[in-house]
Amino acid sequence: MSRVPVRRRLSPADRREELLDAAEAVIRRLGDTARVEDIVREAGAGRGTFYVYFETWEALLHALRERVFAQLDQRFSAWANSARDWRDLVSGLPELFVDMTLGMEGLHQALLHGPVGQAPPRRTRHDVIHRLADLITQGVTAGAFAVVDPKMTAVLVFAVLHETADQVERGASRKATLAAAQDLLIRALEATNRAG
Amino acid sequence: MSRVPVRRRLSPADRREELLDAAEAVIRRLGDTARVEDIVREAGAGRGTFYVYFETWEALLHALRERVFAQLDQRFSAWANSARDWRDLVSGLPELFVDMTLGMEGLHQALLHGPVGQAPPRRTRHDVIHRLADLITQGVTAGAFAVVDPKMTAVLVFAVLHETADQVERGASRKATLAAAQDLLIRALEATNRAG
Amino acid sequence: MSRVPVRRRLSPADRREELLDAAEAVIRRLGDTARVEDIVREAGAGRGTFYVYFETWEALLHALRERVFAQLDQRFSAWANSARDWRDLVSGLPELFVDMTLGMEGLHQALLHGPVGQAPPRRTRHDVIHRLADLITQGVTAGAFAVVDPKMTAVLVFAVLHETADQVERGASRKATLAAAQDLLIRALEATNRAG
Amino acid sequence: MSRVPVRRRLSPADRREELLDAAEAVIRRLGDTARVEDIVREAGAGRGTFYVYFETWEALLHALRERVFAQLDQRFSAWANSARDWRDLVSGLPELFVDMTLGMEGLHQALLHGPVGQAPPRRTRHDVIHRLADLITQGVTAGAFAVVDPKMTAVLVFAVLHETADQVERGASRKATLAAAQDLLIRALEATNRAG
DNA sequence: AATGAATGAGGTTTCATTCAT
DNA sequence: TATGAATGAAACCTCATTCAT
Numbered sequence: 094m095s096r097v098p099v100r101r102r103l104s105p106a107d108r109r110e111e112l113l114d115a116a117e118a119v120i121r122r123l124g125d126t127a128r129v130e131d132i133v134r135e136a137g138a139g140r141g142t143f144y145v146y147f148e149t150w151e152a153l154l155h156a157l158r159e160r161v162f163a164q165l166d167q168r169f170s171a172w173a174n175s176a177r178d179w180r181d182l183v184s185g186l187p188e189l190f191v192d193m194t195l196g197m198e199g200l201h202q203a204l205l206h207g208p209v210g211q212a213p214p215r216r217t218r219h220d221v222i223h224r225l226a227d228l229i230t231q232g233v234t235a236g237a238f239a240v241v242d243p244k245m246t247a248v249l250v251f252a253v254l255h256e257t258a259d260q261v262e263r264g265a266s267r268k269a270t271l272a273a274a275q276d277l278l279i280r281a282l283e284a285t286n287r288a289g
Numbered sequence: 290m291s292r293v294p295v296r297r298r299l300s301p302a303d304r305r306e307e308l309l310d311a312a313e314a315v316i317r318r319l320g321d322t323a324r325v326e327d328i329v330r331e332a333g334a335g336r337g338t339f340y341v342y343f344e345t346w347e348a349l350l351h352a353l354r355e356r357v358f359a360q361l362d363q364r365f366s367a368w369a370n371s372a373r374d375w376r377d378l379v380s381g382l383p384e385l386f387v388d389m390t391l392g393m394e395g396l397h398q399a400l401l402h403g404p405v406g407q408a409p410p411r412r413t414r415h416d417v418i419h420r421l422a423d424l425i426t427q428g429v430t431a432g433a434f435a436v437v438d439p440k441m442t443a444v445l446v447f448a449v450l451h452e453t454a455d456q457v458e459r460g461a462s463r464k465a466t467l468a469a470a471q472d473l474l475i476r477a478l479e480a481t482n483r484a485g
Numbered sequence: 486m487s488r489v490p491v492r493r494r495l496s497p498a499d500r501r502e503e504l505l506d507a508a509e510a511v512i513r514r515l516g517d518t519a520r521v522e523d524i525v526r527e528a529g530a531g532r533g534t535f536y537v538y539f540e541t542w543e544a545l546l547h548a549l550r551e552r553v554f555a556q557l558d559q560r561f562s563a564w565a566n567s568a569r570d571w572r573d574l575v576s577g578l579p580e581l582f583v584d585m586t587l588g589m590e591g592l593h594q595a596l597l598h599g600p601v602g603q604a605p606p607r608r609t610r611h612d613v614i615h616r617l618a619d620l621i622t623q624g625v626t627a628g629a630f631a632v633v634d635p636k637m638t639a640v641l642v643f644a645v646l647h648e649t650a651d652q653v654e655r656g657a658s659r660k661a662t663l664a665a666a667q668d669l670l671i672r673a674l675e676a677t678n679r680a681g
Numbered sequence: 682m683s684r685v686p687v688r689r690r691l692s693p694a695d696r697r698e699e700l701l702d703a704a705e706a707v708i709r710r711l712g713d714t715a716r717v718e719d720i721v722r723e724a725g726a727g728r729g730t731f732y733v734y735f736e737t738w739e740a741l742l743h744a745l746r747e748r749v750f751a752q753l754d755q756r757f758s759a760w761a762n763s764a765r766d767w768r769d770l771v772s773g774l775p776e777l778f779v780d781m782t783l784g785m786e787g788l789h790q791a792l793l794h795g796p797v798g799q800a801p802p803r804r805t806r807h808d809v810i811h812r813l814a815d816l817i818t819q820g821v822t823a824g825a826f827a828v829v830d831p832k833m834t835a836v837l838v839f840a841v842l843h844e845t846a847d848q849v850e851r852g853a854s855r856k857a858t859l860a861a862a863q864d865l866l867i868r869a870l871e872a873t874n875r876a877g
Numbered sequence: 878a879a880t881g882a883a884t885g886a887g888g889t890t891t892c893a894t895t896c897a898t
Numbered sequence: 899t900a901t902g903a904a905t906g907a908a909a910c911c912t913c914a915t916t917c918a919t
Binding site for chain 6: 141143150
Binding site for chain 2: 887888889890891892895896897898
């Protein structure tokens with residue numbers, strides 16, 4: 094009798110991507126308060142459809158993180174390859190992180206600083222730190238950096254970069270924050286450190 | 290037959306303290322999933338009693354943070370006064386932070402990395418950073434440190450210390466983590482950096 | 486062993502009607518003390534289902550009022566059209582109101598005399614008063630009624646009818662109450678008043 | 682050790698009166714949302730003191746009603762005695778009720794239209810209606826009124842007066858409302874009715 | 878595959894009333 | 899008599915998840 098509106102049939106992969114797009118947009122907008130309902134509304138899908146593609150809410154968050162970090166990683170990688178020398182590399186790092194973080198906007202908070210009970214985003218974060226570690230190791234090998242423990246140092250450098258981005262995102266002076274971060278990193282990493 | 294619960298009358302200050310003690314213990318144990326119910330059970334109080342002393346759940350968290358950070362601040366202050374020289378100070382910082390964080394155990398997560406929507410613990414965190422900034426400024430004045438922007442540097446140093454503590458808490462080698470942090474901080478701060 | 490509750494799927498309109506039916510029955514029975522829990526139990530629905538159809542408890546009351554008053558209005562309307570002459574109309578009014586009120590039983594109290602803070606059922610009550618005003622105005626035009634202010638008089642006549650019904654509901658003699666009301670209304674409204 | 686502030690010792694009757702004063706003021710201000718806490722704060726008394734003088738919250742409401750209505754009754758009585766003739770009496774009734782109601786302000790609602798489950802203010806209301814009945818009976822005896830059932834008529838007249846006051850309280854034109862009420866009552870009651 | 882009606886455990890908060898002091 | 903700390907039953911509402919269609 095009544096006309097049932099026919100839902101576009103998409104390939105599972107496409108539908109999943111649609112949901113992730115919607116999730117990204119919604120979480121950017123609502124942050125922590127985003128709900129399954131909001132996402133399916135944004136995607137123009139039914140509530141149940143969500144659970145066809147994602148086991149649980151956590152699974153969605155995980156998937157979204159994977160996707161976002163894959164993009165970031167790619168960007169990071171491209172940038173690293175374009176650096177002219179080590180100094181250029183180190184002094185450019187803070188700016189890159191700030192830009193990447195600002196590009197993530199709301200996602201940053203919801204994806205990285207999520208509720209405690211939930212598993213922390215180990216894997217994804219590690220990717221970036223891993224790259225940093227590689228970079229530092231290469232710098233050490235090249236004699237540009239003087240660092241005792243490249244791996245652990247990478248972790249701490251990541252913390253500095255992360256905080257730098259946080260500061261700018263929260264309204265601190267971009268210029269001053271970047272300058273301080275560059276100064277600190279150059280001095281901390283370079284073999285012959287004459288920052289500035 | 291049935292146990293009549295004894296109604297203990299305490300001075301408001303004492304009962305409040307009891308509730309905070311209970312909250313601290315419970316949050317340590319359950320983290321994010323701690324509930325009002327859990328806390329009053331731990332305190333041996335009625336559910337309504339909780340709301341006599343704390344307007345809302347958030348208010349409790351706030352009060353607990355204040356208390357915990359007051360303790361930390363005291364400890365930090367005492368430690369800073371006992372340092373012999375600047376090198377001693379800088380190289381001791383990571384260890385202090387690790388110990389303080391481990392002492393907080395579960396609280397650390399629930400109190401600092403709480404859900405996003407909620408107000409971040411600005412004030413309290415700022416206290417510690419403020420002290421770091423003072424320290425660095427004094428070091429610069431004394432000619433021991435070479436830092437362009439003490440305030441902002443303090444923020445970044447805090448991030449390093451925080452991450453250091455996080456690492457150890459999550460199971461990283463205490464020795465290696467501390468070494469890396471010390472190395473990084475000494476190089477980053479000291480005017481004549483000859484780390485190690 | 487344990488009974489698995491059957492999940493009945495209804496069209497939203499039907500389920501909503503079911504909930505309103507249940508609400509009506511329960512409020513009749515329990516009056517002011519009716520709770521969401523009671524209603525969903527009566528309807529054989531889950532607690533959450535209630536909030537799918539009604540934003541808040543107040544919203545349910547509103548919806549129920551609308552439904553009840555729509556029924557009453559219809560009945561009132563039908564009756565007014567069936568009256569033979571003005572005297573017939575006026576003398577029949579009290580009885581109609583008594584019957585309608587008795588038909589509402591408990592609803593009457595809970596829906597009309599609800600707690601003070603809550604919005605009074607303006608709209609709905611106005612509908613009935615509006616009809617009364619029309620009736621009186623027509624009577625005046627026809628020369629049957631002598632009334633200076635039909636609108637305001639309608640309000641007062643409604644008060645009389647309402648009280649009449651209240652009296653009977655509370656156990657006063659139906660016959661005596663009706664007689665007094667008829668007498669009062671006839672004398673108050675008719676141009677040539679020879680009550681009785 | 683610590684100084685316990687000595688509470689003024691009052692005679693029980695005075696203390697009770699104080700609480701009633703406070704209750705009246707608070708209920709005027711807050712209406713339905715008035716709480717025990719508000720009243721004892723207003724009275725400058727302890728929470729427990731309330732229950733020394735009033736068994737329950739309902740008991741307070743009852744006592745307050747008694748007191749308020751006693752005042753009203755006195756006023757009504759004085760006014761009735763000052764009327765020159767029957768016409769004067771009838772036409773003055775609405776104004777008296779409006780003034781009395783406005784004088785009660787918030788009390789009116791909270792005391793008369795209280796929650797349904799609670800006992801309606803039978804006794805007190807009856808006092809006023811009883812006086813009205815007496816008045817009407819006397820008017821009938823004097824040949825001024827033509828009414829079949831003075832008692833029941835008094836009930837309905839009360840309803841009219843009550844509604845009149847309600848209307849004015851809710852913002853209806855005082856003049857127009859009073860005129861309509863006077864017109865209706867004169868016509869409804871007087872033997873030779875030539876209203877206006 | 879897709880849907881959206883249905884669910885209920887679980888959460889915070891209120892407040893009349895009790896009772897140890 | 900007076901107090902106010904303590905109580906806990908109950909109320910409303912949310913939302914991830916399920917499942918009949």
